[in-house]
Every structure is written in C-alpha cells, then in structure tokens.
Amino acid sequence: MTGFHPKTDFLFNVQNTFAHGSGRLDVVQVFGLILLVVAPVVILSALWYYRRFLWFLLVRSFTRLVFFRRQGVIENYLVSRGVVVEVILLEEGRLGRQLCYARIESVFGGRMELQVVKADPTRLDLKGRRVICFVKQFSLSGKKFNSFVTYVRDFERKGTVLKGVHLLTPMRYRFTIRRKHVRKKINRPDVVRVKVWDIAKRRNFTSRRPDIYTVSDPSRYQGRPFLTVGNISPGGIRLFVHNPAKRLPLLAINEPLVMRVSIKDPATRQFFFVTVIGTIRSRNSKEKGVLGLGIQFTSQGESMGDGSGRIQWKRVVDGVPALERFLAKFSK
Structure with a gap:
C-alpha cells in the first residue's frame, strides 16, 4: 500500500494536464503571433522584389489608356513592316547578353508575339526577365523611335535553341542612343x-x-x-x-x-x-x-x-x- 499513493498522484497530474488542453492553446497563440509578424515581412519583401515589374504594369495601364492611339499606330507599323528586333537582356539597368533577333508577328491583348530569326543558344529561364528591344530607327509625327523596354511573358525553347518569344507590350516606345563612347576621328590610312x-x-x-x-x-x-x-x-x-x-x-x-x-x-x-x-x-x-x-x-x-x-x-x-x-x- 505504501507505493500505491505516489503512482496515483502521478497519474492524476497527467490526467489534469491533458484534460485542460492548455498546451494546444499555447501552440495556437504562438502560431498566430508568428503569422502576425512574418506575414507582413513576406508581403513587403515580395512587393520590394517585384517593385519594378509592378510599377511597369501600373504605368503601362495608364500610358496605354492615355496614348492608345499613338501606341496603336506604332504597333501597326512594326507588324505590317515585319520589323526585326534585337532582344537584349537588361541586367541591373545595363545591357546584358543578346538573346535573339526576331520578327514582330502580332500585337494583341497586351502581348507581342515574336518569330525568332536568329538566336544564341541559352539555358536561361527567360520568363519574367526584363529586356530591351532595338529596331531600325523610324519616325512618327516628327519623333524618332528605335527601342522599347518590356518583360518576357513566355517563351518556347527546344534544348538550348530559342524557338519563339512572347513579350508584354511596353509602357512606351522611345529613342535610345546606343553609342556609349566618344568616337575619335582617327582616319589616316597610315595610322x-x-x-x-x-x-x-x-x-x-x-x-x-x-x-x-x-x-x-x-x-x-x-x-x-x-x-x-x-x-x-x-x-x-x-x-x-x-x-x-x-x-x-x-x-x-x-x-x-x-x-x-x-x-x-x-x-x-x-x-x-x-x-x-x-x-x-x-x-x-x-x-x-x-x-x-x-x-x-x-x-x-x-x-x-x-x-x-x-x-x-x-x-x-x-x-x-x-x-x-x-x-x-x-x-x-
């Protein structure tokens, strides 16, 4: 009989612990606090990471609403003439590697479909990458254009060979001076x-x-x-x-x-x-x-x-x- 009471007390304590469910309540509270702290941080981090893309979508919606007529004229010109564009990756705002030369086949629903004419082999995941496209200079209403900046919406690739590229239509079309260095007039044949x-x-x-x-x-x-x-x-x-x-x-x-x-x-x-x-x-x-x-x-x-x-x-x-x-x- 002397060893029976300690065992009974131990079992009674265990029963009381599980009966009140306090452990489960503490876990829910802790989990809720973690969500309150972590969720805003994750959301803010995602917004910061995609800030450039989100800004692009916002400004594009505005410019296409206000300048839809001029944008449409430019895009009709690019499609009807079968203009070839040079697609180059933008890396931290600077020109990166050249992806391809492609012909603009159609522009519809905010998407620009390109037919690849010539491409460098690549294994990069291009979806969502920021690119700059150069075209042969043309003029409209007294303004010159030769480039636009946009994002890759989708692409088709077989192995390392790029077969097709779909771009988002850009915010605007612009003229970009490609020359980054001052040219020196050294033209003597003996030099x-x-x-x-x-x-x-x-x-x-x-x-x-x-x-x-x-x-x-x-x-x-x-x-x-x-x-x-x-x-x-x-x-x-x-x-x-x-x-x-x-x-x-x-x-x-x-x-x-x-x-x-x-x-x-x-x-x-x-x-x-x-x-x-x-x-x-x-x-x-x-x-x-x-x-x-x-x-x-x-x-x-x-x-x-x-x-x-x-x-x-x-x-x-x-x-x-x-x-x-x-x-x-x-x-x-």
Whole structure:
C-alpha cells in the first residue's frame, strides 16, 4: 500500500494536464503571433522584389489608356513592316547578353508575339526577365523611335535553341542612343588599318585573305573595293566601303563581320591590334559608289594559347577594354 499513493498522484497530474488542453492553446497563440509578424515581412519583401515589374504594369495601364492611339499606330507599323528586333537582356539597368533577333508577328491583348530569326543558344529561364528591344530607327509625327523596354511573358525553347518569344507590350516606345563612347576621328590610312572577313571564315580567317581592307593609296584602287575609316571608339567603328561588289560579305543591318583593327601607337610607332566581331547597326549611302557602315563591336577574339592559333570569342558589352585604354593615348 505504501507505493500505491505516489503512482496515483502521478497519474492524476497527467490526467489534469491533458484534460485542460492548455498546451494546444499555447501552440495556437504562438502560431498566430508568428503569422502576425512574418506575414507582413513576406508581403513587403515580395512587393520590394517585384517593385519594378509592378510599377511597369501600373504605368503601362495608364500610358496605354492615355496614348492608345499613338501606341496603336506604332504597333501597326512594326507588324505590317515585319520589323526585326534585337532582344537584349537588361541586367541591373545595363545591357546584358543578346538573346535573339526576331520578327514582330502580332500585337494583341497586351502581348507581342515574336518569330525568332536568329538566336544564341541559352539555358536561361527567360520568363519574367526584363529586356530591351532595338529596331531600325523610324519616325512618327516628327519623333524618332528605335527601342522599347518590356518583360518576357513566355517563351518556347527546344534544348538550348530559342524557338519563339512572347513579350508584354511596353509602357512606351522611345529613342535610345546606343553609342556609349566618344568616337575619335582617327582616319589616316597610315595610322589605322582595318581588315574584314566574312563571318563564315571566323574559324580560319587568319590563314585567309581578307575580303576587303583599308589601303595606303586609294587612287590605285579605282573601280576595286576598298575601305576607309570615318572614326573609331572602344565600342565600334565607322567604315566606308568604296566600290562595293557582289563578291563581298553581306553588308546588311545586323550582319556580323570578322575584323582586325590595327592602330599605330603615337609613342612607339608600333601597331596595336584587336580582333573583333563587329555587327552592322546602320547603313547608308554617303555618295555614289560609297557605302557607309556603323559597326558595333560585339565579341573580342583572343588566342587560346595552346599553340594551335585558334581564336576564342568572348562577348563584349561596353566596348573592348584594351582598345579603350589604347585610344586614351590620343587624348593626351
């Protein structure tokens, strides 16, 4: 009998503990307090993370309501002309990697459908990514336009090959100056030399004769194609093609070319050169028999260093750093 009472007291205490349900009440209260604190933080974090996209949707709704007529005229022009756009990722407000060239097929219900013409391989998840699209400059009511900023609504991809892109219609269409560097008018043939190859020769161009190049005495090349330089910057070059012929590489907008640019150092009198891929951004006829090309440097070639002579191409965004450092000498 002496051991019976302690056991009875212990069981009585256990029974009382579970009978009142105080433990369950404490858990509900704690959980409620956590929700009161955590939920606002999560909501505020989500709003901050998507602030740019939410602002885009808000302003887009307003601008399309107020300027729907002008927006509609621009979009009809882009669709009816089958305008090709260059789609580039925006990363922290700066130009990132190029995604593709695509033709605008339709604009309906706030969505812009693009047919991909040419694309770089990518495994990126593009949905919801911010992009800038460049088009060939056009004018409307005295205003110039050549770009717009928007978001990727959806995309189609097979493996790493981009097949289709759907964009949200933008807040507005605008004119963007793409040139980020001051071009230097270094156009003497004894100071700057340029050789150009068709992009198809990029793997073995070093062992091939250039398709067209600058010459020291243009008077000896009457009737034959040759190049002269208008100006140059770390981001691009202005070239003039004299006596263009059919045998030359395709000299159309958005076509890439392999280029070797050599510039004489004013101090050492030695030539410094860079190998680049340049993409034609503008094209016009300066005079009869002369074609002007505005070319942006999009990739830089570097030797692989294994003795094979092969070139490795690396994309450049804000110009060629080595060329920028070298051109600074001409400012001194």
